[in-house]
Amino acid sequence: MSRIGVFICWCGENIARTVDVDALAQEVSKFPGVRCAMNYKYVCSDPGQALVREKIAAEKLDAVVIASCSPHMHLKTFRRAAQLAGLNPYKVEMANIREHCSWVHHDRAKATAKAASLIRLSVEKARLDHELQPIRVPVTRRALVIGGGVAGIQAALDIADAGYEVVMVEREPSIGGKMAGLSETFPTLDCSQCILTPRMVEVGQHPRIKLYSYSEVERVEGYIGNFTITIRQKARYVDISKCTGCGDCWSVCPLKRNKSEFDYGMGVRASIYVPFPQAVPARPVIDAKTCAKIIRNGCGLCEKKCKAGAINFQDTDKLVEEKVGAVVVATGYKLYDIGEKQDKASLAGYGEYGYGQYKDVIDSLQFERLLSASGPTNGVLKRPSDGAEPKNVVFISCVGSRDNAKGLPYCSKICCMYTAKHAMLYKHKVHDGQAHVFYMDIRAGGKGYEEFVRRAIEQDGAKYYRGRVSKITQEDGKLVVRGADTLAGVPITVEADLVVLAAAMRPADGVAELAQKLNVGYDEFGFLLESHPKLRPVETNAAGVFVCGACQAPKDIPESVAQASAAASKVAVTFAADELMREPEIAGINEQTCVACYACLRACPYHAIEQAEVRTPRGVFVKHTARVNPGLCMGCGTCVAVCPSKSADLEGFTEQQIYAMVESLV
Amino acid sequence: MNIGYYPGCALHGSSDDYEESLRACLRALDVQLQEIDEWICCGATAAHALNQKLSTALPARNLALAERGGFGEMLAPCPMCSMQLIKAQKALAGNEGLRREMSGIVELEVRGTTRVLNLIQVFEQVGLDRLKAALKSPLKSLSAACYYGCLLTRPPDVVEFDDCEQPRSMEAFLTALGAKTVDWSYRTECCGGGMTLASEETVLDLSHKILSNAAAHGANCLVVACPMCHVNLDMKQPDIERRYGVRHGLVIYYLSDVVGMALGLPESALGINRHFVGKA
Amino acid sequence: MNTANPLPQACATARVIEALAHTHLYDCYQCGKCTAGCPMAAQMDIAPNRLIRLLQLGRGREALDAQSIWQCVSCQTCATRCPKSVNCAGIMDALRQLSMEEGRVSPAQRRVMLFQKAFLDNIRRNGRLHELELIVQFKLAGFMHDRRFSLLFKDATLAPKLNKRKKLHLRGKKVRDRAVLRRIFARSMDHS
Known part of the structure; x- marks a missing residue:
């Protein structure tokens, strides 16, 4: 016979107001196997926990049921209390009589009866609880950071400075991300490159950071503490260990009119190029799509010119493996493609704005390059069509954002701020120019943000119109912008020389595929899912995988950096212990009865089940079987549901326990 | 090719040059038009402006007549008619209660099974290849501004035709037939539609902007596929020129005019001589 | 408020x-x-x-x-x-x-409404729009509304121009079964 103690919590008034805790304790004490039942005002408090510990010792309890709030809230608390009193912590059960009962009912008698039933279930489960031990897994104290933008850079430096090795994988030829291309940053107007490039150099020179540029994550295996990452190093055609970055190759390359990706098409580059002068690594890459040598075995001038012999036209993609214990995803964002081509049918584009049709209708990142001192115009504002200085510039907010019909319903959060910045910087460059801003709402929540927007309006004279733009036409060499001002209730027409569209932020290309490799969830827009929006903002549902920056949601630089440091600290916490402890409530397969159909293997969302063989101690093959990798199993129970031979079971939630609970109610 | 034909009131009224043109052109391409017997007005703007039920009932009667005639497809060359017919057809096809109600109102069973086509879609069925094969006199002298107006592409979820902001379907034909087309901004702006009588200034103002933008982008003619657009841009063009003190002198062709010309048909057979604005 | x-x-x-x-x-x-x-x-x-x-x-x-x-x-x-x-x-x-x-x-816009009404009335009687009849009908209704002679005869000069282009049709084609139109209209206008 079990000796179970039941502790009913009043939760102040939260439970006691609706549930008659005295009557409940009395009834529960009569349940079979219950040694004692009592109630207390706050069981989670110090004296409450002391009561639990005393009773475990005094009554020699072999299991405990706490009837209180959600186990999300206090299961860990009570397990610790039990452990202190010498009881195996996995012999603690909770009955949620607050969220599932007192908070959602009014009738005291019925609520009390329901609470009794909930406790009965937990008592039945507790009777069949086994003593379990947490799973210990070794930990590789190296972290993988995916993405080398400002978030990835911050996370990598923080982790490396904490004393751990970092492997950084960046898809582009250089790290720096979107921020490297920005002009100045709100709300302080400090030069983006001036504050970022020193950090990039730090990454490049850090003894504990190993940088894979122009590389992508190909495959992810393993589990927290023990990941094996396969990285694809894309063919660069330049051996960066030999290259000195002298620049002879790109100055001799005859194909200099390729649109620069870094300048978003506003500038040009050669077929062998460094994306921008401050690139890290400051080593070139050959664009295989345009290089005459690679396409038709022509030219080859760069190879002849290179004194270091670093050019290798025979280069191919290479796969390398790295072992890490934790992963930080910092893949960032891209802008909504305003033109007609969209990757989803529901995103119908914005034909009415003429982006792609009129050269002087550009997006916000293109405008950043036109403003940037290191940009294609050296910071002199020239419009793309004819190089003239634009005297009237229209900025349009919410292009794609907050557009349910043919864009995205969410707010991209940063556009209000950078549009104010654009209007301001434009005025600083073109003193006799006029900035016009069409907006729907100004969202300037942040330190110094509201003041910044007001400065654009009050000091720099930007004209703000509250309304969307319906159409842009080209008439007599002008872009005619037809918008509205809903405050005055009138249509507004502005003749502009340049139009800048604040396009929505979307997750970078390929994030969904990466998320699937990492078993990380993502929302309908492709942003990665944190495991709790408030309390676990950088963790994901995959243990050991953390997120930061704009891959999780639209956010600005300060927020991205803060989140990156948070992710780094979570990595440091993971690495702080000699071994990682994992909850033992995971699946197991009865290998004797398993028929090796592998239905579980196909169903497992965490790839935690593998094919294995049962052999005698002498190594003679007996049979095939499925086997759970305890490092990967998250205890979801899907395998238990699909197993046709009933060979899979979940510790802590055994089928026997579930049946016992159900039977106790019928 | 055999196809149902719903002319609509305009093509039997002052826009009968459009009917003359498209009949001649389609005959040359071996497309047989069979007029729906006893067709009635679609109700146009007046019906949907004043009575929503009537604006479904009038097209429903026509759809029922087309179904009775066994037509799976029906050409409605006026975009107002075709939009009204498609809107009713989609509503009927997806709503049994409405089918029953409308069948009662129009005294004929209607199921909403006839697919309504605009003129461009009929040419698309003929195909660019056949048109190119039949090409006799390439339209070298034309620098055309293709003008779609409102209802060929709007509302997009009703008509489901081309890109509602940057349509290109007419350009495809013009280019294939040897004409130059201009890239201009007023392809889908409204000309004032049926307000010609009720509010003339509106029409003159809107149409003037369209003509001006076409001319500014180097067009020497406009190509339309709508009788109302033609009235406003062609018949009203002298009034526009007088009111704004400009000379546009832009010939307004129906799409079937230019296709017919490319096929070698004489202008008189296409009714082009009956337009208000002639070649300069 | x-x-x-x-x-x-x-x-x-x-x-x-x-x-x-x-x-x-x-x-x-x-x-x-x-x-x-x-x-x-x-x-x-x-x-x-x-x-x-x-x-x-x-x-x-x-x-x-x-x-x-x-x-x-x-x-x-x-x-x-x-x-x-x-x-x-x-x-x-x-x-x-x-x-x-x-x-x-709105009184200032009644002409537009009168036009739409005249349009519907025209098709109720003929089944199809008879332009000339519509113009006359609308002009008269408009005149009754605002008594402006200038508007009454404004488009009169258009007639010979239309006639020259054989676009003036004095007798519009009507549908044979016009009674059904009146019934369709009656049923559609009936709100009960």
Whole structure:
């Protein structure tokens, strides 16, 4: 016979107001196997926990049921209390009589009866609880950071400075991300490159950071503490260990009119190029799509010119493996493609704005390059069509954002701020120019943000119109912008020389595929899912995988950096212990009865089940079987549901326990 | 090719040059038009402006007549008619209660099974290849501004035709037939539609902007596929020129005019001589 | 806040509009793109987004009195570009219908309404539009309304020009079964 103690919590008034805790304790004490039942005002408090510990010792309890709030809230608390009193912590059960009962009912008698039933279930489960031990897994104290933008850079430096090795994988030829291309940053107007490039150099020179540029994550295996990452190093055609970055190759390359990706098409580059002068690594890459040598075995001038012999036209993609214990995803964002081509049918584009049709209708990142001192115009504002200085510039907010019909319903959060910045910087460059801003709402929540927007309006004279733009036409060499001002209730027409569209932020290309490799969830827009929006903002549902920056949601630089440091600290916490402890409530397969159909293997969302063989101690093959990798199993129970031979079971939630609970109610 | 034909009131009224043109052109391409017997007005703007039920009932009667005639497809060359017919057809096809109600109102069973086509879609069925094969006199002298107006592409979820902001379907034909087309901004702006009588200034103002933008982008003619657009841009063009003190002198062709010309048909057979604005 | 408009009744207007136009008025977040793209907005007394706002505020009567609902050319641009898929063009239709039914048509815009009525009356009698008859009918109705001779004979000079181009049809083609038209109209107008 079990000796179970039941502790009913009043939760102040939260439970006691609706549930008659005295009557409940009395009834529960009569349940079979219950040694004692009592109630207390706050069981989670110090004296409450002391009561639990005393009773475990005094009554020699072999299991405990706490009837209180959600186990999300206090299961860990009570397990610790039990452990202190010498009881195996996995012999603690909770009955949620607050969220599932007192908070959602009014009738005291019925609520009390329901609470009794909930406790009965937990008592039945507790009777069949086994003593379990947490799973210990070794930990590789190296972290993988995916993405080398400002978030990835911050996370990598923080982790490396904490004393751990970092492997950084960046898809582009250089790290720096979107921020490297920005002009100045709100709300302080400090030069983006001036504050970022020193950090990039730090990454490049850090003894504990190993940088894979122009590389992508190909495959992810393993589990927290023990990941094996396969990285694809894309063919660069330049051996960066030999290259000195002298620049002879790109100055001799005859194909200099390729649109620069870094300048978003506003500038040009050669077929062998460094994306921008401050690139890290400051080593070139050959664009295989345009290089005459690679396409038709022509030219080859760069190879002849290179004194270091670093050019290798025979280069191919290479796969390398790295072992890490934790992963930080910092893949960032891209802008909504305003033109007609969209990757989803529901995103119908914005034909009415003429982006792609009129050269002087550009997006916000293109405008950043036109403003940037290191940009294609050296910071002199020239419009793309004819190089003239634009005297009237229209900025349009919410292009794609907050557009349910043919864009995205969410707010991209940063556009209000950078549009104010654009209007301001434009005025600083073109003193006799006029900035016009069409907006729907100004969202300037942040330190110094509201003041910044007001400065654009009050000091720099930007004209703000509250309304969307319906159409842009080209008439007599002008872009005619037809918008509205809903405050005055009138249509507004502005003749502009340049139009800048604040396009929505979307997750970078390929994030969904990466998320699937990492078993990380993502929302309908492709942003990665944190495991709790408030309390676990950088963790994901995959243990050991953390997120930061704009891959999780639209956010600005300060927020991205803060989140990156948070992710780094979570990595440091993971690495702080000699071994990682994992909850033992995971699946197991009865290998004797398993028929090796592998239905579980196909169903497992965490790839935690593998094919294995049962052999005698002498190594003679007996049979095939499925086997759970305890490092990967998250205890979801899907395998238990699909197993046709009933060979899979979940510790802590055994089928026997579930049946016992159900039977106790019928 | 055999196809149902719903002319609509305009093509039997002052826009009968459009009917003359498209009949001649389609005959040359071996497309047989069979007029729906006893067709009635679609109700146009007046019906949907004043009575929503009537604006479904009038097209429903026509759809029922087309179904009775066994037509799976029906050409409605006026975009107002075709939009009204498609809107009713989609509503009927997806709503049994409405089918029953409308069948009662129009005294004929209607199921909403006839697919309504605009003129461009009929040419698309003929195909660019056949048109190119039949090409006799390439339209070298034309620098055309293709003008779609409102209802060929709007509302997009009703008509489901081309890109509602940057349509290109007419350009495809013009280019294939040897004409130059201009890239201009007023392809889908409204000309004032049926307000010609009720509010003339509106029409003159809107149409003037369209003509001006076409001319500014180097067009020497406009190509339309709508009788109302033609009235406003062609018949009203002298009034526009007088009111704004400009000379546009832009010939307004129906799409079937230019296709017919490319096929070698004489202008008189296409009714082009009956337009208000002639070649300069 | 105008307390002269009792909220429940005015809300009823909004509900009728929603039903007639098959749309949700409260989806509108007042971005103004409808007004921005409207070819007539510059001439309107109450721009499209403000009409919707009045309906949202329960001040539908002010919308029914507006001139702008009769200035709308039904080009569908507003509904096509609305980021919230509010059927603004349909709302204009519904407002016109209700304005006429409730006898609230703005006096300055009655000519437009008379034209639409003359149009419908013409097809009710003939089955198909007879342009010449419509013009005469509309001119007379307009004259009865505002007694302006200038408008009565304004387009008279057009007739010989149309005739020269064989576009003037004195006798329109009528459908054979015209009785069915009258029944269709009667059934459609019947609100019960």
